[in-house]
Amino acid sequence: KSDFSSEENHMSSTLYGIDFGSKSTILAGTVDADGTKIATFLNNELSRSTPSLVCIRPNERVVGPSTTFSLSSNINNTATNLRTKLGGAIDPATNQPFPPLQAMYSGQMRTFTHEQICGIFFHTLIEQSKGPEEPTPAGTPTGTPAPQTNSPAPTTPVPAPASTPAASIQHPRCVISVPAHYRAPQRTALLTAARIGGLEPLGLLQDTTASAVAYACTRLRPDAGIRTPFHLLVADFGAEALQVGLYRLTRTMAGVTVEALATEWDQTVGGTAMDSLLVEHFMGKLAEQFPALARQPELLRAPKTQMRLRRECERLKTILSANSKAVVAVENLTDSIDTALSLTRAEFEGILQAAQFPARVAACLGRLMERAAAGSKAPVELDVVEPLGGASRVPLMQAALSQALNDLPQCVARPG
Numbered sequence: 236k237s238d239f240s241s242e243e244n245h246m247s248s249t250l251y252g253i254d255f256g257s258k259s260t261i262l263a264g265t266v267d268a269d270g271t272k273i274a275t276f277l278n279n280e281l282s283r284s285t286p287s288l289v290c291i292r293p294n295e296r297v298v299g300p301s302t303t304f305s306l307s308s309n310i311n312n313t314a315t316n317l318r319t320k321l322g323g324a325i326d327p328a329t330n331q332p333f334p335p336l337q338a339m340y341s342g343q344m345r346t347f348t349h350e351q352i353c354g355i356f357f358h359t360l361i362e363q364s365k366g367p368e369e370p371t372p373a374g375t376p377t378g379t380p381a382p383q384t385n386s387p388a389p390t391t392p393v394p395a396p397a398s399t400p401a402a403s404i405q406h407p408r409c410v411i412s413v414p415a416h417y418r419a420p421q422r423t424a425l426l427t428a429a430r431i432g433g434l435e436p437l438g439l440l441q442d443t444t445a446s447a448v449a450y451a452c453t454r455l456r457p458d459a460g461i462r463t464p465f466h467l468l469v470a471d472f473g474a475e476a477l478q479v480g481l482y483r484l485t486r487t488m489a490g491v492t493v494e495a496l497a498t499e500w501d502q503t504v505g506g507t508a509m510d511s512l513l514v515e516h517f518m519g520k521l522a523e524q525f526p527a528l529a530r531q532p533e534l535l536r537a538p539k540t541q542m543r544l545r546r547e548c549e550r551l552k553t554i555l556s557a558n559s560k561a562v563v564a565v566e567n568l569t570d571s572i573d574t575a576l577s578l579t580r581a582e583f584e585g586i587l588q589a590a591q592f593p594a595r596v597a598a599c600l601g602r603l604m605e606r607a608a609a610g611s612k613a614p615v616e617l618d619v620v621e622p623l624g625g626a627s628r629v630p631l632m633q634a635a636l637s638q639a640l641n642d643l644p645q646c647v648a649r650p651g
Contacts, residue, residue: 249264249407250264251264251407251410252409252412253360253410256474257287258286258625260284260285260287262361262364264276276364278300279363280300282300286302286303288314288317289352290309291312291313291347293342298355298359299359307543314349317356318353321428322421322425323421335348336349351428353429357429357434361407408437411429412440412441414500415441415442415476415500416478416502441480441495444482446623447480450469450484459484459486461486464483465486466496466615467618468619468620469481472505473505474507474626475502476500476501476502476503476504477504477505477626478498478500479498479499479603480495481497496615497607498603499600499606501599503595504592504599509592509626513552513586516586518544521574524574527571528569535569537569540569544568551578555583560579583631584630596639
């Protein structure tokens, strides 16, 4: 059931694209009547990126950049990793489905399902958007078929207010990006969440496919894909997983056709996995440095302590992408401990090497190229490799990607 049916929608003609990430989300859409111009939409703080968080307070539901402060002040009532928990996903820590969020709201204790939380997020994301940043020509139209899902969309209509006929309500149309590893229940749950938020989801599009379509629309050279197919490899080092996809782009009189040749993924290689390794590393260091933490290890496992430690480890990872050493201060790690975390790039790379990250990148790319080259004796000639995601900035991951492509016999770089 939708809590967000609206009698008026001033942007009902806009087709939205929602890049729904586990850490942050970006909203884009068409900005003209015929849909030939697209732009990124800014949120209520004039930022392109909105944290994928929802905070439930006694009298309000908060979405947007301000929710980042809730991670420290109201962590128990702040929903994180929204797309990770949909569709009965299993929590690795408990080997059970992620529990719903229970919070005091409107004077009573309420239980919010993950679909409801995502519905709140989607509704507020569009409601708070301040319009396009800068409209840009969409380029040539693509010949990509309409996005399809692996499961049928729920057929339950979004109920309308009693005073307004359901047929007169125009819900915002959208397409939402999803990870390649999403199962059918998760895809169905995401479509349900969009409907709860008052949206009309036209379909779901895999993350790497969405990136390939965006490349075809905005960055493909005018002379590319005419005589010979243009091969694009997308490597998305996201927070949840490494996702890779190989695509053939062909230019025709009707536009550009984007054909997916193969996709693959590895959920053990991602930004969050890197952060978890750093958290475990520094938990050991802190236990050695502070005897009180060694005597009471549960202090380091407390939710607020874990949140602060993970946040600073993310900062370290970002700094080390451009520097050989990083030092960050951690205030009020526990009630009486202030400290600093220090790490060199060599130490960080050693941690990743010990966890077999480069080998996992190579194995994931190997599986991708084996599927793409199945039945073909000739290797695939790659024109462009497009690394994406925050973890793609880690120098070791860049080197692992380059080395893996050089070692694969199924692909070669096209001359020139």
